[in-house]
Amino acid sequence: MEDSASCSSTVDGLPRESFLARTLARLSSTQCLNVSAEGAAPVAVVALQRYLSEKSEGLDSYSYDVTVTDGVWRAKCLVHPSLNGLVHSNSLRTGGDIDITQCSFVYDERVLGHGYICVEKLRCGAERSALLSRVKDVGALPMLVRRGMECSAALRSDAPLQVSRKHYLSLWNNDDPEGDIWTSGFSKITLLCSLESCFRKTWKPLPLLVKIIHKSRLRYYGKFELKIDYPYQAYFEVADQSGTMSLVLWNELCPEFYQSLSVGTVLYIQNYTLKQSYSNRSHPSEPQCIAGLNVISPCVCFQEICLNPRNPISFLTLIFKVADLPFYIFNSVRGG
Template identity: 60%
Template sequence: MTEDAQSWSSSMETGPSGESFLQKIFRRLSTTQCLKLGANEAAPVAVVSVQRYLSEQPEEGQPGSYSYDVTVTDGAFRAKCLLHATLNHLVHVNELRTGGDVTVTRWSLVYNERRLGRGYVCIEGVSCNEGASAVLARVSCVHALPRASCVHALPVLVARGVGPHGHAPLQLGRKHYLPLWNNDDPEGDIWSSGPPPSDTVLDVSRIALLSSLESSFRTSWKPLPLLVRIIHKSRLRYYGKFGLKIDFPYQAYYEVADQSGSMSMVLWNELCPDFYRRLDVGTVLLLQDYTLKQSYSHRSRPQMDHHRMKSFTSVEICLNPRKPASVITVVSPKKVQPDWGLPEVCYRFAAR
């Protein structure tokens, strides 16, 4: 245990042996021979968070099944555990939820046989308590701090022989979490809002216009940089499925424009966590090392008539994390020059 964890545990309510409830459970899991433990001396723990991601091993007949990591606290420590697949229905009906107390009746320690020193604690049996959490209320009272800040400051417990997991899912095949109730919203700290736009001097002496891209498609000529403004932003699209070997299967469509017209731009995979929150309507971009791809003819498109500009729909701009790695420069608003000829964003309002 770290010195920080020891200082926290000494200030919290503990049992006769000086250990908190979760400390005792994790110690017994680390020393037992069968790697399973029934909590004979069960005590309620509070649910700090419930996080969802695509399962590594889908349930039979359910190719799109999901796993849930549940972070619990006994008031002295936090611990992230995998919820056994047979208990997923408790999340679906909102019985097991953030802010409530649960009593875990069966624990297990699961080692990853493919990676040395990697594994996780699994919750195999649980009963949900009704009403507000008494454990979280006690944590807030002890520290006289806002409840959320106090809970997230608690040290994290990790079973002996199992490495720390950080912010990643417990099952090593996944790199990110999904929102609890849909797949279309960013979830977690990986979705960066990013640093402010750079004030560096940009070389825009040799740039290509969108109108020239259709003629250069399928040629060996390397496209010149593009200077464009975002005029429309789509919802995020998640296309993950079992067996897909992509860490961040995301896609986001934008409509970008310059003085010659507008065209679709697609942000792919790892670039979505880095840039999706940073690229909003009105943002000016300098794009380099992009690729061109033929547009899907049956894709739905936003209504752009009110912009009164030509729309190029035969090809679209693809920004990829590799092969080649696209270079995206967000231009500071005070660096945007009028002589660049970028169109202003137009809005359409519907009166009721």
């Protein structure tokens, strides 16, 4: 069995003997790739996902992938078109138990190392799975894939098993977003309080979504021997719900953004750098910093955010400009 199946992620101490692993091992050793599961054990339906079929099957132009678990492994399988009626009647649904009585293994020669289990016959069991109630975290269970097909499974983790389709549809309509491809980029951000841990680290910090709470005057530092076209800098204090921090706008970015940035502006910041904060620089008083903001910690002063025109090129997106923006509105925007 260890030669026939492997996991796409390793969980220490997880027993390898299971109904799904045993079934995949049998499918790997049979010539017809079609077996009747003897002594079938119930598996729980973790997810049921719909997408447009590669071939229209009568009046039904949709295919379904089902993700099941036996409490040891998870497996994403194709639902045979003859079983689509069970989905339409809501007999096959998420959260219930099923008994897989016949299945096959399908190789897709259009993609190297791509194949999947097709569930051809099943019996619907309990509507509320007793198995799922005993699993603490279904997402922590490893995904069962055939050995040599791990890369394909990882790349298509949020894509239909049939390779001509790239995305899933909502189960009951075509209008609602479905799957991780619809995740807003604003959800992949970091908080100011987390920046200290990545200071002087080699990995690139995640974007920030912050609100300007103080704006300094423009500072000119030009000298005769200094070969800089726009020797300006401007300091800002910015905040999210985790704290406040200084932000420095450098050189060419000053004429481009300084006039547009004001107290209340919300910024989405990418490709910034961090440096040690200048210890002798004056900061605005605490009441001025956090007036109207329900921040957890009053100030993060050890580092400052630097926005540069090059090395690296920083990117700023102005979300909106409101002078007196209630923080609860800011939080709703931050949630993406």
